Amino acid sequence: MNMKVHLSRPDINDNDIKAVVDVLKTPNLSLGPKIPEFEGKLAKYIGRKYGIAVNSGTSGLYLCLKALGVGAGDEVITTPFTFIATTNAIMMVDAIPVFVDIDPVTLNIDAKKIEAKITSKTKAIMPVVVFGNPAGMDAVWEIGKKHNLPVVEDSCEGLGAEIKGKKVGNFSTMSNFAFYPNKQMTTGEGGMILTDDENLADICYSLRNQGRGKGGGWLAHERLGYNFRMSDINAALGVSQLDRIEEFVAKREKVARIYQELLKDESRVIVPQAPADCRMSWFVFVLRLKEPYAAKRNDILSAMLAEGIQVSNYFPPVTLQPFIAQKYGFKDGDFPITDGICKSTIAVPFHNNLTKDEAVLVVKALKKCLDNA
Numbered sequence: 001m002n003m004k005v006h007l008s009r010p011d012i013n014d015n016d017i018k019a020v021v022d023v024l025k026t027p028n029l030s031l032g033p034k035i036p037e038f039e040g041k042l043a044k045y046i047g048r049k050y051g052i053a054v055n056s057g058t059s060g061l062y063l064c065l066k067a068l069g070v071g072a073g074d075e076v077i078t079t080p081f082t083f084i085a086t087t088n089a090i091m092m093v094d095a096i097p098v099f100v101d102i103d104p105v106t107l108n109i110d111a112k113k114i115e116a117k118i119t120s121k122t123k124a125i126m127p128v129v130v131f132g133n134p135a136g137m138d139a140v141w142e143i144g145k146k147h148n149l150p151v152v153e154d155s156c157e158g159l160g161a162e163i164k165g166k167k168v169g170n171f172s173t174m175s176n177f178a179f180y181p182n183k184q185m186t187t188g189e190g191g192m193i194l195t196d197d198e199n200l201a202d203i204c205y206s207l208r209n210q211g212r213g214k215g216g217g218w219l220a221h222e223r224l225g226y227n228f229r230m231s232d233i234n235a236a237l238g239v240s241q242l243d244r245i246e247e248f249v250a251k252r253e254k255v256a257r258i259y260q261e262l263l264k265d266e267s268r269v270i271v272p273q274a275p276a277d278c279r280m281s282w283f284v285f286v287l288r289l290k291e292p293y294a295a296k297r298n299d300i301l302s303a304m305l306a307e308g309i310q311v312s313n314y315f316p317p318v319t320l321q322p323f324i325a326q327k328y329g330f331k332d333g334d335f336p337i338t339d340g341i342c343k344s345t346i347a348v349p350f351h352n353n354l355t356k357d358e359a360v361l362v363v364k365a366l367k368k369c370l371d372n373a
Contacts, residue, residue: 004308005362008182008284011241011248011352019240023232034235041242042177042192046169050201052193053230053238054208057156057178060191061089063228064152064174065124067203070095074123076152079109080319080338082128086154087318090126097328098122099319101335103136106275110337111139115147124150129158131314132184132252132283134168135275141171152176156191159184160249161281168281169194179234182351184248184281185241187234251352252282258356259285259348262363268293268370269346285350286314287366294344296373301346303369309362314347 023034039051054060070076072094078086080099090097098117103110109127127140137153144151153172155161161168169175174195179187193204202214211225212218230238241248256272263271270288274280289297297313304311317338319330332339348362 002308003310005310005349005358007310007312007347007349009351009353010181010186016237016240019236020233023236028232030229030231032232034232034239035230038235038238039192041239043194045242045245046167046194048169048194049196050194050198052201052204052208053235054191054193054228055230056189057176057180057191058085058089059208059228060176060178060193061085061152061154062092063204063207064176064193065089065093065095066207067174067200068124068150068152070123073121075119075121076124076126077114077117077122078126079128080317080335081107081130081315081342082154082318083315084318084321086126086128087324095123099335101337104337104341106133106135107131107341108133108136109140111136111143114140114143118147122149124152126152126154128154129161129168131272131286132158132161132281133275134158134161134163134278137168137171138163150174157183157283158281160245162279164277173197174200179238184252184283185245187230187238187241190230190234190238248352249281253280255350255354255359256282256285258359262359266367282350284314284347286345286347288341288344289346293370293373297344297346300369300373303372304365307365307369309365310349312347314345315342317342
């Protein structure tokens with residue numbers, strides 16, 4: 001299908017290309033100097049002591065839980081409204097995901113409902129900065145400290161977001177970012193764990209590199225580990241991209257405002273807004289259809305695709321993914337806010353360089369499809 005407007009696009013310039021090519025001209029394609037450079041640069045940007053670069057955000061979440069000693073039979077509190085990787089990481093360490101319904105405005109885990117789900121088996125809380133909205137991360141962190149529970153901040157969608165001037169990535173024992181091409185900045189594939197705990201950082205360095213210990217030899221392995229390393233090629237792109245992160249966040253804010261202006265009089269949809277006291281770092285732009293249009297959401301998605309507008313249903317409930325529903329017995333309605341909102345969402349095209357003309361095309365197609373629905 002020929003798309004007029006694409007859902008996402010990376011923002012690559014000549015400096016990014018040169019950074020990658022420069023690495024290709026060296027013998028250090030992996031385990032070279034670009035890895036620690038990227039780690040230090042991102043840790044400094046966020047304001048944390050240690051950065052551990054990995055090959056994906058999913059690997060990062062998994063290693064956070066492994067480093068914290070979360071394992072079989074343990075419970076990790078999280079949200080059902082997220083990308084599947086959050087829950088996958090919990091299940092990959094043989095722990096049990098315990099879901100808490102979301103706030104209907106922010107779409108993040110509802111901090112007021114977390115304490116009721118804490119048991120003697122709870123070993124961590126894993127909130128998610130959904131769509132780049134940081135609202136509530138500070139409240140979750142306070143609950144973690146109150147109950148002496150580590151918080152693993154899934155910040156994969158939130159690079160650059162802030163709460164009262166404090167950057168996302170700081171409201172936790174460990175935080176994790178991801179750099180897939182649809183994110184605010186990209187390394188192609190990759191992720192980064194951040195923490196202020198030297199011991200946790202050392203464990204993650206070891207786990208990502210086949211269990212090798214600090215200062216040990218190439219064939220000296222202290223623990224069961226994995227090949228979750230980022231290459232210097234990816235890290236070089238990350239270093240270059242990070243130089244422009246503030247520009248990227250501003251670009252995305254501009255695109256969000258264009259959509260907000262174009263849709264200000266459209267009463268059939270709920271248009272996302274940045275929360276008070278927070279700096280939103282827009283990851284995607286997700287509209288919510290009001291009834292009776294929400295009941296026709298899937299038809300509207302198909303109609304917009306037919307118009308050449310690439311859209312998606314961010315997110316289906318994690319609890320209703322077939323393998324998870326089968327394993328834990330979840331059904332539609334178990335998490336009423338999540339399950340209801342998930343039936344109404346439309347993610348429209350959104351990236352750093354989306355033009356106003358493209359946004360006009362998107363909104364025109366949306367209104368046409370709503371009219372026809």
